[in-house]
Amino acid sequence: xxxxxxxxxxxxxxxxxxxxxxxxxxxxxxxxxxxxxxxxxxxxxxxxxxxxxxxxxxxxxxxxxxxxxxxxxxxxxxxxxxxxxxxxxxxxxxxxxxxxxxxxxxxxxxxxxxxxxxxxxxxxxxxxxxxxxxxxxxxxxxxxxxxxxxxxxxxxxxxxxxxxxxxxxxxxxxxxxxxxxxxxxxxxxxxxxxxxxxxxxxxxxxxxxxxxxxxxxxxxxxxxxxxxxxxxxxxxxxxxxxxxxxxxxxxxxxxxxxxxxxxxxxxxxxxxxxxxxxxxxxxxxxxxxxxxxxxxxxxx
Amino acid sequence: xxxxxxxxxxxxxxxxxxxxxxxxxxxxxxxxxxxxxxxxxxxxxxxxxxxxxxxxxxxxxxxxxxxxxxxxxxxxxxxxxxxxxxxxxxxxxxxxxxxxxxxxxxxxxxxxxxxxxxxxxxxxxxxxxxxxxxxxxxxxxxxxxxxxxxxxxxxxxxxxxxxxxxxxxxxxxxxxxxxxxxxxxxxxxxxxxxxxxxxxxxxxxxxxxxxxxxxxxxxxxxxxxxxxxxxxxxxxxxxxxxxxxxxxxxxxxxxxxxxxxxxxxxxxxxxxxxxxxxx
Numbered sequence: 001x002x003x004x005x006x007x008x009x010x011x012x013x014x015x016x017x018x019x020x021x022x023x024x025x026x027x028x029x030x031x032x033x034x035x036x037x038x039x040x041x042x043x044x045x046x047x048x049x050x051x052x053x054x055x056x057x058x059x060x061x062x063x064x065x066x067x068x069x070x071x072x073x074x075x076x077x078x079x080x081x082x083x084x085x086x087x088x089x090x091x092x093x094x095x096x097x098x099x100x101x102x103x104x105x106x107x108x109x110x111x112x113x114x115x116x117x118x119x120x121x122x123x124x125x126x127x128x129x130x131x132x133x134x135x136x137x138x139x140x141x142x143x144x145x146x147x148x149x150x151x152x153x154x155x156x157x158x159x160x161x162x163x164x165x166x167x168x169x170x171x172x173x174x175x176x177x178x179x180x181x182x183x184x185x186x187x188x189x190x191x192x193x194x195x196x197x198x199x200x201x202x203x204x205x206x207x208x209x210x211x212x213x214x215x216x217x218x219x220x221x222x223x224x225x226x227x228x229x230x231x232x233x234x235x236x237x238x239x240x241x242x243x244x245x246x247x248x249x250x251x252x253x254x255x256x257x258x259x260x261x262x263x264x265x266x267x268x269x270x271x272x273x274x275x276x277x278x279x280x281x282x283x284x285x286x287x288x289x290x291x292x293x294x295x296x297x298x299x300x
Numbered sequence: 301x302x303x304x305x306x307x308x309x310x311x312x313x314x315x316x317x318x319x320x321x322x323x324x325x326x327x328x329x330x331x332x333x334x335x336x337x338x339x340x341x342x343x344x345x346x347x348x349x350x351x352x353x354x355x356x357x358x359x360x361x362x363x364x365x366x367x368x369x370x371x372x373x374x375x376x377x378x379x380x381x382x383x384x385x386x387x388x389x390x391x392x393x394x395x396x397x398x399x400x401x402x403x404x405x406x407x408x409x410x411x412x413x414x415x416x417x418x419x420x421x422x423x424x425x426x427x428x429x430x431x432x433x434x435x436x437x438x439x440x441x442x443x444x445x446x447x448x449x450x451x452x453x454x455x456x457x458x459x460x461x462x463x464x465x466x467x468x469x470x471x472x473x474x475x476x477x478x479x480x481x482x483x484x485x486x487x488x489x490x491x492x493x494x495x496x497x498x499x500x501x502x503x504x505x506x507x508x509x510x511x512x513x514x515x516x517x518x519x520x521x522x523x524x525x526x527x528x529x530x531x532x533x534x535x536x537x538x539x540x541x542x543x544x545x546x547x548x549x550x551x552x553x554x555x556x557x558x559x560x561x562x563x564x565x566x567x568x569x570x571x572x573x574x575x576x577x578x579x
Contacts (some may be wrong), residue, residue, distance in 0.1 A: 016426050105431070171420070178410045178421045185408040188370055190396030190425050190488045 041193025043231015082279020085205025
């Protein structure tokens with residue numbers, strides 16, 4: 001394999017994991033944008049989504065044809081995550097809307113632990129195999145490109161286009177942007193702020209659901225603590241891109257994926273997480289607003 | 301007593317004569333913050349197409365009244381009747397749907413959104429396509445978006461701002477931002493428009509334009525306007541009824557001429573003559 005083939009191969013690997021990070025980072029960024037909360041339970045929503053896939057593919061699959069089971073698994077993961085996200089917002093965050101930000105942040109960490117430990121208690125600490133069907137690889141120009149990578153990149157790209165259209169063009173999207181800029185003013189213009197916030201959580205969590213499916217197809221094991229590192233890296237991606245910015249989360253996610261895979265490619269795979277966090281530190285030192293973020297200015 | 305109203309109500313106007321019913325009627329409205337009485341015994345009537353003014357020294361409670369009228373604050377006592385119906389228990393966004401829209405003392409536009417999108421936020425309640433229609437770009441979406449865009453441009457043209465539709469709201473000059481706030485408020489089709497210091501920071505010629513425009517808006521949309529303003533030329537020039545607030549209480553109500561010559565008002569603004577002598 002020539003150097004260039006290797007480089008392209010690694011780039012595709014990077015884009016594969018990067019697109020998953022991007023999907024998760026979008027949820028982080030959207031929620032931060034609208035209620036300035038770092039929703040640390042977001043990673044664990046992915047864990048729940050993965051278990052939903054596992055449940056559908058192991059408990060429902062014996063009774064229906066495989067394609068039907070796959071469709072059920074996908075639908076359960078996405079809808080389940082969506083419902084979970086909206087419920088968390090309603091039950092845990094909404095009552096604290098007027099409280100100091102730090103209470104909200106600690107609640108988010110609490111919700112994260114709640115989800116992890118509930119899963120551990122009822123499903124068990126050991127990892128479960130999630131048997132999504134294998135996707136064949138594609139041979140192209142002397143390269144073997146894994147089908148999973150193509151799927152991840154394509155699905156993520158579609159999600160991003162859909163999300164961008166939704167946010168830029170639809171009235172719900174405009175309401176979202178209005179609420180994230182000035183919730184009180186939006187309220188006075190007749191925007192139902194509560195339902196707009198619920199909507200944001202629904203979309204962010206649905207993207208996490210899509211992310212959980214892609215993740216579990218690539219690494220088919222579900223465990224109670226799988227959301228931790230994935231969520232954390234997605235968080236780094238969101239900060240790198242500029243938290244609160246939707247294109248920023250996309251770019252940040254892809255960038256983190258590619259950097260990780262390049263670090264692994266040069267033989268430093270044990271260091272890949274360290275490099276990711278080093279990038280976060282450097283970014284916060286020199287451009288704390290992120291790639292797409294605007295520096296916040298206080299008006300005097 | 302309630303000289304604010306060109307057309308009086310409270311039993312004088314028969315029920316069927318809805319056109320003559322006041323758009324806004326408050327009775328003994330008041331709110332306490334802790335032990336502090338911020339507004340008390342606030343009773344006014346605003347006619348259907350009246351331009352009314354609310355004036356008073358700084359800290360008199362004028363903006364608090366606006367916040368009460370839009371249910372941002374829940375009143376401690378008293379009632380608010382909007383178009384003859386009590387607004388008690390409604391959410392702020394529901395108040396907007398019922399017909400009150402406002403602007404802000406310190407401009408609060410959605411600065412990152414385009415000028416047209418700011419107006420469309422106000423138009424939200426007139427649109428009703430589903431999410432699926434928006435994502436899949438179905439005809440229902442196109443039709444309504446097109447109508448909303450046309451409506452936004454039409455509203456912007458009141459202030460000759462239609463050519464700025466695609467600009468970012470935050471990049472507009474100051475005066476234009478103030479005008480855009482009024483357009484955004486108008487988009488939600490209010491029956492009562494609340495303007496919180498619309499002329500703040502404007503020069504005399506801009507203020508004169510604004511006065512002209514407020515009148516134009518009232519005539520064209522046939523709505524009532526209640527404005528808070530410190531610029532006396534503007535208040536005296538366009539308001540048909542004025543209420544003066546001091547320390548949270550109405551100290552005078554009447555036509556501009558009556559207010560100008562009211563000794564209580566003069567005292568509230570300038571202080572007592574005797575005190576001046578002692579000073």
